[in-house]
Amino acid sequence: MPAISNLNIGNSTFDLDKLYSQLEQYETQTLTPITQEATKVQSQISAFGQLRTALEALQKATTSLNSASALDSTSIISTNTSFSAKSNNNASVGNYQILVKQLATAQTLLSDKISSNTQPLGTAGAEGRTLTLSSGSGEPVTINLSDGDTSLNGIINAINKSGADVVATSIKSSDGEYYLSLSSKNTGADNTINVTVSGDDTLQKVIGYDGGASKTGMHQTSQGQDALIEVNGIPVKSASNTVVDAPYGITLTLNSVSAQEERLEIANNTADAVKNIKAWVSAYNNVQSVVTSITKYSGSSGLSSDTSSSGPLMGNGTVRDIQSQLRNVLNVTQSGAVKIMAELGITQNTTKAADGSVGTLSIDENKLSSALSTNPHAVYEFFLGDGKTTGFSTLASSTLDNILSDSYTSKGTLTAAVNTLNDSYDKLVQRYDQQQARIDTTMARYKLQFSQLNKALSEMNQTKDYLTAQFSNSDD
Incomplete structure (x- = not known):
């Protein structure tokens, strides 16, 4: 107070x-x-x-x-060219000889020449037109296409927005012609692409593909293949360029085909x-x-009480x-x-x-x-x-x-x-x-x-x- x-x-x-x-x-x-x-x-x-x-x-x-x-x-102490490696605590200390014989690749398809990327490629007024895409064992994806979606640009946009395991793009050649290119998102021999157009035979003949030898529609330009490596002379196959547990506890990321065997060394x-x-x-x-x-x-001494x-x-x-x-x-x-x-x-x-x-x-x-x-x-x-x-x-x-x-x-x-x-x-x-x-x-x-x-x-x-x-x- x-x-x-x-x-x-x-x-x-x-x-x-x-x-x-x-x-x-x-x-x-x-x-x-x-x-x-x-x-x-x-x-x-x-x-x-x-x-x-x-x-x-x-x-x-x-x-x-x-x-x-x-x-x-453990850790990787070797320096490698055709692959890189990571180890986890399950890996065993030791040395391995790794030979990369083949990289995994994705299948690619290419259409015939298309004169315009904006003109419709299908039959005008076709009803119930759908495009179904599948890659490997993945679930097929079906896309409804309007007349405007049947141009090259429209098809590419519809495919890339669909969530299918396929990437679409166009390629313009030096003579001004266009091509539709499809690539599987996943590498491996089993991840083949299938393209089917229902309700529009005209469009089917331009972009359809079922892996057969049909002369219409798209054709394969690059075959999907598995990665092939040898670990201490033992053949190993992988659909991906990321190889897990060969050797056990090691993850290999493949970069290129080996010129010769490379030594992988793992230490504590x-x-x-x-x-x-x-x-x-x-x-x-x-x-x-x-x-x-x-x-x-x-305190300054044993008897001191100064503890401030x-x-x-x-x-x-x-x-x-x-x-x-x-x-x-x-x-x-x-x-x-x-x-x-x-x-x-x-x-x-x-x-x-x-x-x-x-x-x-x-x-x-x-x-x-x-x-x-x-x-x-x-x-x-x-x-x-x-x-x-x-x-x-x-x-x-x-x-x-x-x-x-x-x-x-x-x-x-x-x-x-x-x-x-x-x-x-x-x-x-x-x-x-x-x-x-x-x-x-x-x-x-x-x-x-x-x-x-x-x-x-x-x-x-x-x-x-x-x-x-x-x-x-x-x-x-």
Whole structure:
């Protein structure tokens, strides 16, 4: 409540304004412990926010580790010309000899000469005229054609809008004549095109095609064919130039016919696995750094009570519990060939880090890379286990979920602590408002009392002046 600047005291010998201000200052001091406690709670909530951010980054890094492709992956290390290759985590490390003998192509058809691209090619007024297109085993597509749709441009537009597995275009020759060209959208020997016009024999003779030897209608200019390759001398046929699982776990994209066999070499991809593991260690160390910052003790000695710059969560039990949960994950012995992290070159530091954090991790990258190269499946098993109850990253993911969970039915360790602090802050706000209301009421009462006192003093001064004047007159 703002101080009252003047109580209309007049010539009173009592400085009621000053006294009122002193009383107001005294009353306001009762708010200080509440505001100090509220500030402390807010700083604790903010500190838990920093910890949550660090833990969520660790959770993200754990998710990246919690998959086979992140740890047990392979990569193509050869450079090839007639094909390119990609591997997945099912691919086996090894070398293959690849020979591309034939690329897959799509069938193309061409019409005879057409003198105009805008003049109708069918019989005027034909009723029920339809064009049916099919390619390979795909469902036939039937298109209704009006007279205007039977021009070369109209036919091309109708086909390309129909959704059929056929692409239509026109070609203009040097002598000014036009040709209709149809191509299957899909490569392969079985993806042959069939074109049938019903209700208009004239148009059928211009653009019809059924694969026969008819001298009317369209004719084949390029036969659809399958891709033919050999993998270690074994023939492989594909309707597409994308060949999957030959070899298993490898996708080949064919570019050209081979001049000779090319060597395809597949190796363990240790770089990505090392990157993912390093990212996890970095995220874990960042959690330890944040914990150190928010729980630090800044007293100058063991007997000092000066903790003004100490961390807002110094000595906090929830933070200690979270640290304990994370350390327990590090100490679990797995059942596979790799049992502890130290076997992968990941160890806990016994000394403080530069920022004062304790329990950080360090990596011997040479040892880690060696383990990934010699026995990647053992590393994979160490981290993933059965994906349910065993495996380092499986346990870490479960632990972080227990810490960070914010679901309606299950509040995590950190979430529960922050909710408690938010409740405390709300109660402090309520206490502050109640105390402020009490102060406002008290100061209003003081104002009334001081105003009454001022009036009484003024009346007494008037009486004093009157009596003084009377006595002075009586002496005369």
